[in-house]
Amino acid sequence: MKESKLLKIAIIGALMGVIILSYISEKNYLVGSDIKEIANKTIDEKVKIKGYITSIQETPGLYILTVKDSSGSIKVVVFKEEKIDISNDDSIEVEGKVTKYKEEIEIIADVIRLIK
Numbered sequence: 001m002k003e004s005k006l007l008k009i010a011i012i013g014a015l016m017g018v019i020i021l022s023y024i025s026e027k028n029y030l031v032g033s034d035i036k037e038i039a040n041k042t043i044d045e046k047v048k049i050k051g052y053i054t055s056i057q058e059t060p061g062l063y064i065l066t067v068k069d070s071s072g073s074i075k076v077v078v079f080k081e082e083k084i085d086i087s088n089d090d091s092i093e094v095e096g097k098v099t100k101y102k103e104e105i106e107i108i109a110d111v112i113r114l115i116k
Contacts, residue, residue: 032049033047034049034071035049035068035073038074041098043099043100046110048093048094050069051073051091052089053068054068054073054089055088056087061079062077062078063080064078065078067092074105075104075107076094076107076112077099077108078109091114092112093113093115094107094111
């Protein structure tokens with residue numbers, strides 16, 4: 001093959017890669033939601049919320065947090081992989097999946113960040 005053909009193939013491949021990465025990154029970006037909007041989300045949809053912790057229940061395998069914002073409150077389930085350093089009234093941001101357990105909507109947390 002000539003060098004000019006290889007150059008064209010390389011440029012086309014690189015452009016296709018950039019387009020695919022752009023598409024993937026747009027799909028993975030979560031826009032923050034008010035807690036009251038979570039009820040309108042479908043089960044298994046990824047969400048991001050910000051709020052403060054009003055209660056923490058610790059069980060052998062997980063933490064159950066109640067997180068509140070100006071629109072309402074919701075339970076957030078955090079599976080124990082390691083001890084987390086949180087307490088009541090901490091402001092947090094949660095990314096996770098909407099689920100339903102015993103007829104209640106809750107979020108299974110993937111990521112929790114303290115907001116300072």
